[in-house]
Amino acid sequence: MTSAVSSGESITLKIDDKDISCRSGETILAVARENNIDIPTLCFMEGLSVWGGCRLCLVEVAGSPKLQAACATVCTEGMNVVTASPRLKEYRKMIVEMLFAERNHVCSVCVSNGHCELQDMAVKLEIDHVRFPYRYPHLQVDNSHDRARMDHNRCILCTRCVRVCAEIEGAHTKDVKGRGVLAAIIHDLDQPWGESETCTSCGKCVNVCPTGALTHRGTAVGEMQKKTDFLPYLTLMRRTES
Amino acid sequence: MTNATTKPTVATVWLDGCSGCHMSFMDLDERLMTLAGLVDILHSPVVDSKEFPQNVDLTLVEGAVSSEEDLHKANIIRARSKYVIAMGDCAVTGNVPAMRNYWDRSDLFDRAYVENAQEPVSPEARKALLPLAVVPPLRPHATPLHEVIKVDLYLPGCPPPADAIWFVLTELLAGRVPNAMSVSRFGK
Ligand code: SF4
Ligand code: SF4
Ligand code: SF4
Numbered sequence A: 001m002t003s004a005v006s007s008g009e010s011i012t013l014k015i016d017d018k019d020i021s022c023r024s025g026e027t028i029l030a031v032a033r034e035n036n037i038d039i040p041t042l043c044f045m046e047g048l049s050v051w052g053g054c055r056l057c058l059v060e061v062a063g064s065p066k067l068q069a070a071c072a073t074v075c076t077e078g079m080n081v082v083t084a085s086p087r088l089k090e091y092r093k094m095i096v097e098m099l100f101a102e103r104n105h106v107c108s109v110c111v112s113n114g115h116c117e118l119q120d121m122a123v124k125l126e127i128d129h130v131r132f133p134y135r136y137p138h139l140q141v142d143n144s145h146d147r148a149r150m151d152h153n154r155c156i157l158c159t160r161c162v163r164v165c166a167e168i169e170g171a172h173t174k175d176v177k178g179r180g181v182l183a184a185i186i187h188d189l190d191q192p193w194g195e196s197e198t199c200t201s202c203g204k205c206v207n208v209c210p211t212g213a214l215t216h217r218g219t220a221v222g223e224m225q226k227k228t229d230f231l232p233y234l235t236l237m238r239r240t241e242s
Numbered sequence B: 001m002t003n004a005t006t007k008p009t010v011a012t013v014w015l016d017g018c019s020g021c022h023m024s025f026m027d028l029d030e031r032l033m034t035l036a037g038l039v040d041i042l043h044s045p046v047v048d049s050k051e052f053p054q055n056v057d058l059t060l061v062e063g064a065v066s067s068e069e070d071l072h073k074a075n076i077i078r079a080r081s082k083y084v085i086a087m088g089d090c091a092v093t094g095n096v097p098a099m100r101n102y103w104d105r106s107d108l109f110d111r112a113y114v115e116n117a118q119e120p121v122s123p124e125a126r127k128a129l130l131p132l133a134v135v136p137p138l139r140p141h142a143t144p145l146h147e148v149i150k151v152d153l154y155l156p157g158c159p160p161p162a163d164a165i166w167f168v169l170t171e172l173l174a175g176r177v178p179n180a181m182s183v184s185r186f187g188k
Helices: A028-034 A086-102 A117-124 A160-169 A204-208 A230-241 B020-026 B031-038 B068-080 B089-093 B096-102 B105-115 B123-129 B162-173
Strands: A010-015 A018-023 A058-061 A080-082 A148-151 A174-177 A184-187 A214-216 B009-014 B040-043 B056-062 B065-067 B081-087 B138-143 B153-155
Touching: A010 A028, A018 A028, A058 A086, A086 A117, A160 A174, A160 A204, A160 A230, A204 A214, A204 A230, B009 B020, B009 B068, B020 B056, B020 B162, B031 B162, B056 B068, B056 B089, B056 B162, B065 B068, B068 B081, B068 B138, B081 B089, B081 B162, B089 B096, B096 B138, B105 B123, B105 B138, B153 B162
Parallel strands: A010 A080, B009 B040, B009 B056, B056 B081, B081 B153
Antiparallel strands: A010 A018, A058 A080, A148 A214, A174 A184, B065 B138
């Protein structure tokens, strides 16, 4: 949650040469978005815990030799942040190109064609081809669940599904196994999804998945559209109740 | 046909694609007449010339590089063209033709020419069923065009809409470098 830890103390900083004030504890990403400064993200999702894995939100912070993930970096007094520079744009392009090269994205025959956050990101970053050689891994489609389908070919390992399942639904059916290019989403103890004893078939994971990796069964090319409006609503309800 | 012309020369080539990109090119409809006034199309599946000509100004390539013949053609195209456009997702990303890349070629052949087509056969008879002569050999992977030759402009889309092809061609003819992502995307 981006602003949950605000303590209310006011601080001032510069983002892209704009003087901005915010409350201490707020992240660079939250403050930038409140001020209509667009920082691209893929793994971040309002209402879920911060993962900081996709690295698209990397920004330059004056005085720091390293780039910082805007979703996971808290604003400090006098901070000077640059969210868009030729270097950042180049890194962001490389990250998204590597996502395409790592698995098998064939947009023209994908259920999410035209409604995909990865595809939209390619457009936004003007990625017209992938400079890295494609890996063509041999990956499975898990068709065992009676309502949904998991296509590992199109998973970008953002873990949104893992987090929504654990944090919002409370089932924690999903998790990540392996490391690097061998990492993959699993269900329970790496069983077929349909055999999971913890899955409640709520469908939240399908809706938060940014790509065509998680889809409803029976959808054809371009038919899968995600609905994410439930998430801010549920989070807000829980915050008001507690 | 000679190259004695003052108009820019254009070629279009179809490698491992479904012809959909050329269909989209034909969808320029009446703009094809305008195009014919602006350029000379020297070589194309819709033009009756067998050899890829010398000194082409602009070549549009549809399809992935899948066979040894595709590779041979790609090299000739590059050597004889000033400007090469990868037209469509097959040429840009590998797209559908590259979906075979997860399997070994012999497994693919077995699946396509033996298992799905015939009753179980002896190893000798099996060999006779495989397309190992006359047709060009398949490369291990179907790859995007830029993995084998330098590409000057990428026009994604499956197929790129006719309007996107028109935009790219007219911008280039006007001496500007178009931003193809303003008119198309992967899977468009
Ligand atoms: S998940 Fe998105 S990027 Fe991947 S193939 Fe499908 S539409 Fe394309
Ligand atoms: S299945 Fe979807 S939500 Fe889950 S990690 Fe993969 S891309 Fe992200
Ligand atoms: S990009 Fe699409 S339309 Fe063009 S050749 Fe490939 S499959 Fe056919």
